[in-house]
Amino acid sequence: MFHYLALAAILFSIGLFGVLTRRNVIGILMSLELMFNAANINFVAFNKYIITDGLTGQIFAIFIIVVAAAEAVVGLAIVLLIYRNWQGIDMDHINIMKW
Amino acid sequence: MDEPQVGIVFWILSFVLLVSAFMVVSLRNIFHCALFLILCLFSVAGIFILLGAEFLAAAQVLIYIGAVAVLMIFAIMLTSNLASKKITQTNENGVVSFFICLIFGFTTLLLIGNTHVWRYSAEGPGTDNTLNLGRYLMTEFMLPFEVVSVLLLAAMIGAIVLARKERS
Amino acid sequence: MTQYAFLIPLLPLFAFVMIVFLMRWKEKVSAGFSIAMIVISWLMSVVVLIETIGRQGAPYEAYYTFLSFTNFHLEIGILVDALTAIMLMVVTTIGACTEIYSIGYMKDDPRFSRFFSYLSLFLFSMLGLVVANNFFMIFIFWELVGLTSYLLIGFWFEKKSAADACKKAFITTRTGDLGFLVGLFMIGVYCGTFNYGGVFDSVASGMIPAGIVTAIAIFVFCGAVGKSAQFPLHVWLPDAMEGPTPVSCLIHAATMVAAGVYLVARSMNIFVASADASLVVAVIGIVTSFIAASIALVQVDIKRILAYSTVSQLGYMIMALGLYGYDTAHHHHSAGYMAGTFHLMTHAAFKGLLFLAAGSVIHAVHTNDIREMGGLSQKMKITNLTFIIASLSIAGIFPLSGFWSKDEIVATAAHHPVFLVVTLIIAFMTAFYMFRLCFLTFFGEPRDQHRFDHAHESPRVMTWPLIVLAFLSIFAGWVGIPWLHHGYSWFLYQGNPPEHTPSWALMTISTIVGVSGIGLAYLVYQKKVISAEKIGSTFRLIYTLLFNKYYFDEIYQKLIIDPIMVFARFMWTFDARVIDGAVNGTAWATILWSDIKEWFDTWIVDGAVNGTGWLVQKWSHLLRFIQTGKVQFYALFIAMFAVLFGLTKVEFASATYTWPKMTVIFLAGLLLLALVSRAITAREKAQQNNKEENRS
Numbered sequence: 015m016f017h018y019l020a021l022a023a024i025l026f027s028i029g030l031f032g033v034l035t036r037r038n039v040i041g042i043l044m045s046l047e048l049m050f051n052a053a054n055i056n057f058v059a060f061n062k063y064i065i066t067d068g069l070t071g072q073i074f075a076i077f078i079i080v081v082a083a084a085e086a087v088v089g090l091a092i093v094l095l096i097y098r099n100w101q102g103i104d105m106d107h108i109n110i111m112k113w
Numbered sequence: 114m115d116e117p118q119v120g121i122v123f124w125i126l127s128f129v130l131l132v133s134a135f136m137v138v139s140l141r142n143i144f145h146c147a148l149f150l151i152l153c154l155f156s157v158a159g160i161f162i163l164l165g166a167e168f169l170a171a172a173q174v175l176i177y178i179g180a181v182a183v184l185m186i187f188a189i190m191l192t193s194n195l196a197s198k199k200i201t202q203t204n205e206n207g208v209v210s211f212f213i214c215l216i217f218g219f220t221t222l223l224l225i226g227n228t229h230v231w232r233y234s235a236e237g238p239g240t241d242n243t244l245n246l247g248r249y250l251m252t253e254f255m256l257p258f259e260v261v262s263v264l265l266l267a268a269m270i271g272a273i274v275l276a277r278k279e280r281s
Numbered sequence: 282m283t284q285y286a287f288l289i290p291l292l293p294l295f296a297f298v299m300i301v302f303l304m305r306w307k308e309k310v311s312a313g314f315s316i317a318m319i320v321i322s323w324l325m326s327v328v329v330l331i332e333t334i335g336r337q338g339a340p341y342e343a344y345y346t347f348l349s350f351t352n353f354h355l356e357i358g359i360l361v362d363a364l365t366a367i368m369l370m371v372v373t374t375i376g377a378c379t380e381i382y383s384i385g386y387m388k389d390d391p392r393f394s395r396f397f398s399y400l401s402l403f404l405f406s407m408l409g410l411v412v413a414n415n416f417f418m419i420f421i422f423w424e425l426v427g428l429t430s431y432l433l434i435g436f437w438f439e440k441k442s443a444a445d446a447c448k449k450a451f452i453t454t455r456t457g458d459l460g461f462l463v464g465l466f467m468i469g470v471y472c473g474t475f476n477y478g479g480v481f482d483s484v485a486s487g488m489i490p491a492g493i494v495t496a497i498a499i500f501v502f503c504g505a506v507g508k509s510a511q512f513p514l515h516v517w518l519p520d521a522m523e524g525p526t527p528v529s530c531l532i533h534a535a536t537m538v539a540a541g542v543y544l545v546a547r548s549m550n551i552f553v554a555s556a557d558a559s560l561v562v563a564v565i566g567i568v569t570s571f572i573a574a575s576i577a578l579v580q581v582d583i584k585r586i587l588a589y590s591t592v593s594q595l596g597y598m599i600m601a602l603g604l605y606g607y608d609t610a611h612h613h614h615s616a617g618y619m620a621g622t623f624h625l626m627t628h629a630a631f632k633g634l635l636f637l638a639a640g641s642v643i644h645a646v647h648t649n650d651i652r653e654m655g656g657l658s659q660k661m662k663i664t665n666l667t668f669i670i671a672s673l674s675i676a677g678i679f680p681l682s683g684f685w686s687k688d689e690i691v692a693t694a695a696h697h698p699v700f701l702v703v704t705l706i707i708a709f710m711t712a713f714y715m716f717r718l719c720f721l722t723f724f725g726e727p728r729d730q731h732r733f734d735h736a737h738e739s740p741r742v743m744t745w746p747l748i749v750l751a752f753l754s755i756f757a758g759w760v761g762i763p764w765l766h767h768g769y770s771w772f773l774y775q776g777n778p779p780e781h782t783p784s785w786a787l788m789t790i791s792t793i794v795g796v797s798g799i800g801l802a803y804l805v806y807q808k809k810v811i812s813a814e815k816i817g818s819t820f821r822l823i824y825t826l827l828f829n830k831y832y833f834d835e836i837y838q839k840l841i842i843d844p845i846m847v848f849a850r851f852m853w854t855f856d857a858r859v860i861d862g863a864v865n866g867t868a869w870a871t872i873l874w875s876d877i878k879e880w881f882d883t884w885i886v887d888g889a890v891n892g893t894g895w896l897v898q899k900w901s902h903l904l905r906f907i908q909t910g911k912v913q914f915y916a917l918f919i920a921m922f923a924v925l926f927g928l929t930k931v932e933f934a935s936a937t938y939t940w941p942k943m944t945v946i947f948l949a950g951l952l953l954l955a956l957v958s959r960a961i962t963a964r965e966k967a968q969q970n971n972k973e974e975n976r977s
Contacts, residue, residue: 017119018164019225021127025134027218032138034210034917040188041143042913044150047181048134051157054173058164069245072166073254076246079176080261084268086181090188091275097192098279105913112910206917209952209959213917216949217924224927 018059026052037105039093043086050082123163130156147186154178168243282328283341287359289325289369290408292318293376296401300394311394315401316380322408323373330366338363338775342478344414353473360414360477363773364622368411368543371629374753375535376404378746382637383527385743386644390525396436400531403429407536411543415475416465419544423461423504426537427454433532434524446520453517457507464500467493481550491555498551498558501544502565509541509595512569516833518592522584526640529584534591534636535629542598542625549618552606559610563603567703570596572831574710578717579817579827582649583639586718587632590675593707594628597621601693604700613696616781619761619770620689627682627758631674634750638668641743642722645736646729651718656727660736663744665723667751672719674754676712676795682758684792689761691791692784705794712798720806906960917956925949 025048032045054075061071100107133156136149154177161170250258296318304311333341344358380400387396406429410422428451435447469475471493472483484494505511510518521533532538545552545562552559570593577589598621605617641664642657643649658665674683687708694700727733738744761769763783770778804810817824826832907914928946 016225017123017127018160020222021130021160023221023225024131024218027214027221028131028134028138030217030920031210031214034213034913034920035207036138036913038143040185040192041138041146044146044185045138047150047177048137048153051154051177054169055157055160055164058161058166058169061166062164068253069242069249072169072242072246073249075166075169076172076250077257077261079172081264083176083181084265086184087268087272088275090184091272093188093192094276105911108912109910112908206913206956209956210917210920212948212952213920213924216945217920217927219945220924220927224930 015059015063018055022052022055022059025049025055039096039105039108040090042105043089043093047082047086050078054078123160126156126159126163130160143189144186147182147189150185151178151182154182166242168246282325283332283361284343285325286329286341286361286369286412287343289322289329289373290405290412292322292325293401293408294405297398297405300398300401305394308393311397312380312384315397316377316384318401319373319377319380319404322404323370323377326366326369326373329361330370333361333363333366334772338366338772342414344476353469353475355417356415356476357418358414359412361412363775364543364546365411367622367626367772368539369408371539371626372404372407372411372536375531375629375633375750376400376407378633378637378750379527379531382530382640382743382746383525385740386527386640387525392436396433396525399429399432399436400527403433403532403537407540410540414477416468416477416480417475419547420458420461420465423458423508423540423544426540427451427458427508430454430521430532430537433528434521436524436528440523442520443523446517446523450517450521453514454507457503457505457514460500460503460506464497464503467497467500471497477547484551484554494551495555495558498548498555499561501548501551502558502562505541505544505599506565507541508544509538509599510569510592511541511565511596511599512572513833515569515573515592516837519585519588519830522582522588526584526636526643529588530633530636530640533588534632538591538595539625539629542595542602542621545599545602546618546622546625549602549606552602553609556607556610559603559606561603563600563607563700566596566598566600566603567700567707568596569593570600570707571703574707574714576827576830577714578710579824581652583642583651583654583718583722584636584649586651586714587635587639590635590711590715591628591632593711594624594632594675597687597690597704597707598624598628600700600704601690604693604697608696614779615693615696616689616779617693619773619778619781620686620693622773623689623758623761623769624686627674627686627754627761630750630753630757631671631681631683634667634671634747634754635675637743637747637750638664638671641739641747642668644739644743646732647735648729648732651721653729653732654722654727655725655729656723656733657736658723660733661723661738663738663747667747668723669719670751671754672715674758675715676799677708677791678795678799679788679792680759681755682761683754685758685761685763688783688788688791689763691787692781695784695787705790708791708794709798712795713802716799716802717806720802724807906963907957909960909963914960921949921953921956925953 029045029048029052032048033042036042036045057071057075057078059071061069061075065071096108130153133149133153137146137153140146140149154173158170158173158178161167161173293315296315299314300311304314333339340360340362342358342360344356346354346356348355380397383396383400387393390396403426406422406425410419410426413419413422431447431451434450435443437443438447465475468480471489472480474480474483483489489497507514518533518538522529524532552562573589573592573596577586577593580586580589601617601621601624603617605615605621608615608617641661642654645661645664646654646657648654670681674681677684677687691701691704691708694704759765760772763770763781765771770781805813805816829835925946928942928949
């Protein structure tokens, strides 16, 4: 099981790197998806090896997928709005809360 | 119980997964990133099958790749300026966050690695994955099921409201 | 009635209280009330006198012990014997006459009611003094009498001379009272009681050493010296004439100054035990009498002449009492006790009359100076007649009362040749100056026509007391006619008068002396045969000495007052410089300390507060650049801290791994710093970009 968890961990770090680094908003969203998937792998691995009765891990993973989908939908709608108003989705320009 | 071993499939899948994930976060062309995301998600589905969650793998492919990734490609098409490829995709936090994530990864690995005794369950995983999953969704997890459908409804309506055309 | 004799002093006190609290603005009511009270006291005194006569002068005593200690006790009580009864009569009679007279004399004074309240207070004090049965009580009333005298002398306190005079009177009598107080203490210590009877028993028993008895007697006499204006404390009485004339009559002729004589008479048992003290008393008496009579020869203020005359007559009384003590101590017979107290009684009558008549004259001509009077007999008949009657009485002309009492005094002095000669000389001088006063005031040509024209007789309320006192001046002394069996002497000695055969020779000599005095005055001032100016210029030195009152006031000023003033000034300087300096210094030190604290508060405390604000401001200036507005930047921080937190939770297999852990954490910290510095430098970059944009 260690391998699955390790895999999930590395995937999560890569996703984190992307979230912190990408200039494009949709890039950030994609990196976010990576992080979700890492979590999913974790859940299912635990479900298989540690707590095997009840399939709780898998069900939770399903819900994560569903919620991630909903969130991606809304997020992309917001990205569209940003594109309409600022003619670009460069994260560097979204700094209204600046000092 | 002994630590279970992993086979060669796992290694191949994980290699593909990690490479494509790295591509997702670092490529300059956002469209290429989306494609590599799809590849990544496929690999994840494969890992799910390895872990014995077939329905989950199918759901992953259907939902994530079929809906979310496609949606992202739609959004990329609508909004990005694909012509200017010279703009770096990594913002000013690059170096620092690289090291942060590096340390994060190492730390997590260490944490996982130092946990010597995983209380492995004696039983193995069930065989009727889909059947059981369906049964559990309808009985124990009825409430989250209904709630999540409401959530989907809300997300749908929200997206429509947000993205509809402005009335001039 | 005798057991109610304590009411006699209390009625005027009641009048005082009533006037002070209720009747201040109702002048007629206050005068009427106080006169009513004193008249009732007079009536009670008459009854007391009759009862005492009925008892043949035996004493009646009643007292209440209000404070008891182990070796002595204090009491308050009354003692009514012959001396008391006579004094009561004198005080109430003169008091009533004075108050009635004051209605007219003080008529236009704005402080009319106050005058009557003071008079009532004085009468309370004097009557209390007279009925007291122990030395402590008499001392209390002694001081009260001094106080009321001060108040009354300084009644017109707007005049500086009056204010000075009342202070002088009080201080001078107070000096004598100091001696009295010492004597009082000695009585308390050696006799164990203050009661007259107790003290006299102790003295008579011989338990007290002779020197102590002499000392006690002399100290007690000090009080009499002060109060009765004997040498050397006589200086206040002439100045006390600044007070209104009724005051001069009541206090400084008839009653208060008689208190000293009364004290000596009351303490006779002590004086008869000490020949030395009695000799001192007699000598002081005669010396005073001579000095005062000689000064009176050349004075020009009508009241001053009468004042010196009072001092002289008091000297007579004191001398008589002293000689009595001296003679009795040497087991000789003496008439001095009777003479002194008898003269006290008659003197009250004619001196009181003289003062009231003088007041009448002053009221008419508005001046005290006899050089501006003259010929007033045509204008003021009653005043003139009564004045002459009183002058004859004081000169000792048969058969007026003064003759009988003065004769007794001469008889007392008869056994002592020096005293006798001086007494006769004084009698001559007395007759001379009194009739000088008469002739200059009432007869001859008016020297100031303006004043003469405005002069008029006084109203009836003023002349009736004159008539009453004139009546007394003639007849009151007849109780002391030596051939009378149940007369004054019998009364005073409680039915056992000592044998006393009057000497015809002495009576003749004293009459000749008196008549020759009158004759000389007639020649000098009426007939102008002998020139007064010529005598004055011939004996210029003596004249100057007498006119300036032997320079007593100047001597006292130089010897006593000035050193005391220097000392007082020194004390004031000490108080102002040292004590006030200390106080001010403390204030200065407090102010300095508060200045230091203010500095501390402003710079250090406020500095800390302001410094904190300044620090926060500077820090925030630096830190605000962390708010870049970019969410990824914030997310980076979150990730970083999560990493750091996780690092702390990582447990390694063995201790050798801690170094890597620390290193990693250190590196992470460096990363954090790098981020913050990035944020700060980003600001500068942005500013540069803005400047470039503005330029371009």
